[in-house]
Amino acid sequence: MRYDLLIKGGRVIDPAQNIDDKRDIAISGDKISAVARDIPSLESQQIIDASDKIVTPGLIDMHCHVYHGGTKGGVNPDAAGVRQGVTTLVDAGSAGEATFGGLPKYVIPSARTTVFCFLHLGSQGLTVVPELRDREEINLEATAETIEANLDLIKGIKLRLVGNVVTSDGVEVVKMAKQTAKKFGLPVMVHIGDVKKQISPTLTQEFLPLMEPGDILSHVYTAQMGSILRPDDTIMPELREAMERGVILDVAEACNFSSEVARKALAQDIFPTTLSTDVGLPSITGPVYGLTVTMSRFLALGLDMKQLVEKTTINPARALRIDNSKGNLKPGMDADVSVLELRSGTWELVDAEQQVTETDTLLAPSITVKSGQLIPAKPVAQPKPIN
Ligand SMILES: [Zn+2]
Structure with a gap:
């Protein structure tokens, strides 16, 4: 196998490379190995299906x-x-x-x-x-x-x-x-x-x-x-x-x-x-x-x-002057990747002044890839939708 992990089919947003498009990301060890439109699943040990997800550095x-x-x-x-x-x-x-x-x-x-x-x-x-x-x-x-x-x-x-x-x-x-x-x-x-x-x-x-x-x-x-x-x-x-x-x-x-x-x-x-x-x-x-x-x-x-x-x-x-290893998904960078999802509903977000902002979209974590290792998201708490 060429790659250890493949994050497949997500909307990749990587502003440093001006990418906002469907891309696959392949990881070998603890580094990003390739970013391309279609990397065959057969080439990777493990696959994350990121369709309908947002994938970012x-x-x-x-x-x-x-x-x-x-x-x-x-x-x-x-x-x-x-x-x-x-x-x-x-x-x-x-x-x-x-x-x-x-x-x-x-x-x-x-x-x-x-x-x-x-x-x-x-x-x-x-x-x-x-x-x-x-x-x-x-x-x-x-x-x-x-x-x-x-x-x-x-x-x-x-x-x-x-x-x-x-x-x-x-x-x-x-x-x-x-x-x-x-x-x-x-x-x-x-x-x-x-x-x-x-x-x-x-x-x-x-x-x-x-x-x-x-x-x-x-x-x-x-x-x-x-x-x-x-x-x-x-x-x-x-x-x-x-x-x-x-x-x-x-x-x-x-x-x-x-x-x-x-x-x-x-x-x-x-x-x-x-x-x-x-x-x-x-x-x-x-x-x-x-x-x-x-x-x-x-x-x-x-x-x-x-x-x-x-x-x-x-x-x-x-x-932080760490942009030679983090902050974008160029091949050779640290294999730190966030897989996120956009949820629809109604949320009331409260600020420090107790002011409430209502929103119909919540960005939420789905999977974290840290140094090439997959870690499912498990936040301590998230805002609760209101009906
Ligand atoms: Zn502080």
């Missing part, structure tokens, strides 16, 4: 919390990952330098999902929330040492613009994170949205000019203090400038996503670069669920399938 979730057992909000990586069509995910700052050790030692080796991390600027990460209660929680030297020792896993520095130190020192905290990340050529990932309303109301305008191409703005559609919308609902010019120079706008849904802000921003051509969930405990049982639900929300907001897949495959792969 393995989905990448740019923002999750998966320090399971190490932080209160951490879910098992496979629950956020391969069990719902996501083959690679990013832990966004659950760990800081003092608490990082358990991730590579215990969490990552026991997961089938590939996990990368952004290291929190605060030494304790998100073991105590809100973090950065005082300046003692920042140790730039130890942070740099941890990054240097884990460059295969750590893709940047995470910082949340909340808490005492940010309230008192404002933009200086962003500068500290930038300086440390830059030593390693890495980006910063900055959370906006302060539920407690303690930060300076002009902080987002002040720090955005510091963001460079490749830096990541998390919770771009937050309705909380620090939002990109001005009081008259227009977009602050600093955000548009940041987007135009290549700052990555990430959704990071969870507790900081407003569909109303998203609607207003999309109407002003502020599109997300990447879609991500910010999923953790307890949001995995709703209202966030997982990445295909976040994609469904943006389908309801008017994005098309190609845009949804682009923002969950090649765009995050580029942001």
